Amino acid sequence: MTSLPLHERIRTDIESRILSGELKPGDKIPSEKELMSRYGCARMTVNKALSALNAAGLLDRRKRAGSYVARPRTVAMxxxxxxxxxxxxxxxxxxxxxxxxxxxxxxxxxxxxxxxxxxxxxxxxxxxxxxxxxxxxxxxxxxxxxxxxxxxxxxxxxxxxxxxxxxxxxxxxxxxxxxxxxxxxxxxxxxxxxxxxxxxxxxxxxxxxxxxxxxxxxxxxxxxxxxxxxxxxxxxxx
Amino acid sequence: MTSLPLHERIRTDIESRILSGELKPGDKIPSEKELMSRYGCARMTVNKALSALNAAGLLDRRKRAGSYVARPRTVAMxxxxxxxxxxxxxxxxxxxxxxxxxxxxxxxxxxxxxxxxxxxxxxxxxxxxxxxxxxxxxxxxxxxxxxxxxxxxxxxxxxxxxxxxxxxxxxxxxxxxxxxxxxxxxxxxxxxxxxxxxxxxxxxxxxxxxxxxxxxxxxxxxxxxxxxxxxxxxxxxx
DNA sequence: CAGTGGTCTAGACCACTGA
DNA sequence: CAGTGGTCTAGACCACTGA
Missing domain, CATH: 3.40.1410.10 (Chorismate lyase-like)
Known part of the structure; x- marks a missing residue:
């Protein structure tokens, strides 16, 4: 059980909440600022985690509006x-x-x-x-x-x-x-x-x-x- | 022609040198430190570009050894x-x-x-x-x-x-x-x-x-x- | 206009590993 | 052991855009 980097732990933490259904499509994710204080880390670290989820298609991120759980798309395997x-x-x-x-x-x-x-x-x-x-x-x-x-x-x-x-x-x-x-x-x-x-x-x-x-x-x-x-x-x- | 972020320009710059054949599989990429001074930017910016190329499978990065152009792999589509x-x-x-x-x-x-x-x-x-x-x-x-x-x-x-x-x-x-x-x-x-x-x-x-x-x-x-x-x-x- | 995410800086400590 | 990449910090400026 090697300890994951912090940005990976934040990523998998949010990811598992999405996949379990706890966070549903359209739900708002806390802002980077709020996640900073929740995980006690710098904004760059939170940003790395959310950007990865965005690239993976699990989040939609919009300026001013915030980050939202993405709706499932035409699925690509x-x-x-x-x-x-x-x-x-x-x-x-x-x-x-x-x-x-x-x-x-x-x-x-x-x-x-x-x-x-x-x-x-x-x-x-x-x-x-x-x-x-x-x-x-x-x-x-x-x-x-x-x-x-x-x-x-x-x-x-x-x-x-x-x-x-x-x-x-x-x-x-x-x-x-x-x-x-x-x-x-x-x-x-x-x-x-x-x-x-x-x-x-x-x-x-x-x-x-x-x-x-x-x-x-x-x-x-x-x-x-x-x-x-x-x-x-x-x-x-x- | 919207100006790309710096990390994107570094990424596409190196990417195009690999794709053109100017950089061949096994060739060494300059270290992050050297690229910092070449592009006149912070290390995080260079790191973001090289990490993206690594994730895309174009680079192999090893500590102490440096970054090398990856050999083409069996790819998942x-x-x-x-x-x-x-x-x-x-x-x-x-x-x-x-x-x-x-x-x-x-x-x-x-x-x-x-x-x-x-x-x-x-x-x-x-x-x-x-x-x-x-x-x-x-x-x-x-x-x-x-x-x-x-x-x-x-x-x-x-x-x-x-x-x-x-x-x-x-x-x-x-x-x-x-x-x-x-x-x-x-x-x-x-x-x-x-x-x-x-x-x-x-x-x-x-x-x-x-x-x-x-x-x-x-x-x-x-x-x-x-x-x-x-x-x-x-x-x-x- | 105010909050958000995108980007970037100039540092830092560390693990790793090949010379 | 010295250079490399991995990670992280604590700031900063900015563009965007919805309230």
Whole structure:
């Protein structure tokens, strides 16, 4: 039981009153001045605690009016998007990747490539299959902007799939995932060694670094082989 | 061009050097003392900027050693989990719900119910179908703990599906989603008016309020009818 | 106009930990 | 042991905005 810093104790104190329902949405929180005297500390310390609760979406703070318990919003959950090799290693399975196809395209010739990745220029296009213990689990199509990541042109992905290479080398600032379901088509069914129409979890992700698009990836996971976990909760401060 | 607070300017200044690649993973950031004199400000101001970058995962800070540009990590994304009626209204579609089945079970008799919801006692069990413009989009099985939500026993869900009723009445503090794909079975295929084996997006969610389990829901969305969006980015501070 | 939160200062003490 | 970051203080000025 290591003693928490004071601003953390103030934060969790108020947080637990909100989560327990003792403080309801719309209720007023005491002003910083009042909390100063209640906790016997400087205003900066109270401010740090309330600012954190504000950033976490639990409080609405307005000048002159004060701090109020926020109404619950359209809830956003934390979705863990692990690297597949890392995830399989955690499960004790052996990861493998087979590159099926690797070429360089140009969005000026192939319009649909530009639509997928969302930018113009030369693009590295790869297709491959992820394996767990030599059994196919996912088919992957990936586009990488060579304007943003010129170094990737010299990679052969013999030891490491493109996604893991990117994760290790290229910092990114924004990403968007689109998650759905689909049936395997002729190409993906053959690559995954399943029959056409087999249900698959589809994850499409676009990644940017400071407004410059880096990569688009579409992964198809055979139903049952892989699941995404999303959590919401006060315990999520790893 | 409203002038940003100083700590924000320091933050974005360093952030942009990291994102541009000028500062690479592992590079050392000047100490707070040095940044104080460089920006001509107090240490608290520099600290606020660096702490924010640390919280955002862009810096690793260690005592005595200093602050270093972090290696990009496996990142957790924000997953929007909207209420289905709300989401369809946003798209301009008419929402409908048909209750297929409603009964009360007890986990002491039906063990598999207790395993799903993760608690003991009397449980309201419903099955239903969500419609968009009178077309089925999702099949739903829901369990609600009557110990946690006794009021729900008197609801008939004629005007509102159980999920929306819960969202409006019961605050929750923790939730876990499990997202996968599956093929429709005989029961769900008939309810959704699709053929058996049709790919579906499966979303299972358990919800708790301060360690007390509230509800378990499993929804099957017909492939293509619904997608989940998850985002990550510095712009996500709505 | 008066109370609130946002920001900032110029100090301070401390725990930690790598040189 | 010396430099670093974590925390905290006791002030201050200010912009904002609802009573």
């Amino acid at each position: 934390m979705l863990d998007v692990p690297d597949l090799p890392t995830e399989l290693a955690r499960r004790g399975q052996i990861y493998g990747f087979r590159l099926l196809d690797r070429r360089i395209s140009d969005t000026r010739r192939w319009r649909e490539i530009g639509k997928k990745i969302g930018c113009e220029g030369r693009v590295l296009v790869t297709h491959g299959v992820h394996f767990a213990d030599d059994v196919p689990v996912a088919y992957e199509e990936r586009l990488v902007s060579l304007a943003a990541v010129p170094e990737i042109e010299s990679q052969d992905f013999a030891n490491e799939p493109p996604g893991s290479w990117l994760l290790r080398h290229i910092p990114w600032t924004e990403a968007e995932n689109c998650i759905g379901a689909t049936g395997a088509n002729a190409v993906t069914a053959r690559a995954l060694k399943v029959s056409i129409g087999t249900p698959c979890l589809s994850v499409e992700r676009r990644t940017w670094r400071a407004a410059e698009c880096i990569t688009f990836v579409r992964q198809l996971y055979i139903a049952g082989s892989y699941e995404l976990i999303a959590r919401f909760g006060s315990t999520g401060r790893g | 924000m997953l929007d989990v909207p209420d289905l009626p709300t989401e369809l209204a946003r798209r301009g579609q008419i929402y409908g719900f048909r209750l297929l089945d409603r009964r009360i079970s007890d986990t002491r008799r039906w063990r598999e119910i207790g395993k799903k919801i993760g608690c003991e006692g009397r449980v309201l069990v419903t099955h239903g179908v969500h419609f968009a413009d009178d077309v089925p989009v999702a099949y739903e099985e829901r369990l609600v703990s009557l110990a946690a939500v006794p009021e729900i026993e008197s609801q008939d869900f004629a005007n509102e599906p159980p999920g929306s009723w819960l969202l409006r009445h019961i605050p929750w503090t923790e939730a876990e989603n499990c997202i996968g794909a599956t093929g429709a079975n005989a029961v769900t295929a008939r309810a959704l008016k699709v053929s058996i084996g049709t790919p579906c997006l499966s979303v299972e969610r358990r919800t708790w309020r301060a360690a007390e389990c509230i509800t378990f829901v499993r929804q099957l969305y017909i492939a293509g009818s619904y997608e989940l969006i998850a985002r990550f980015g510095s712009t996500g501070r709505g």
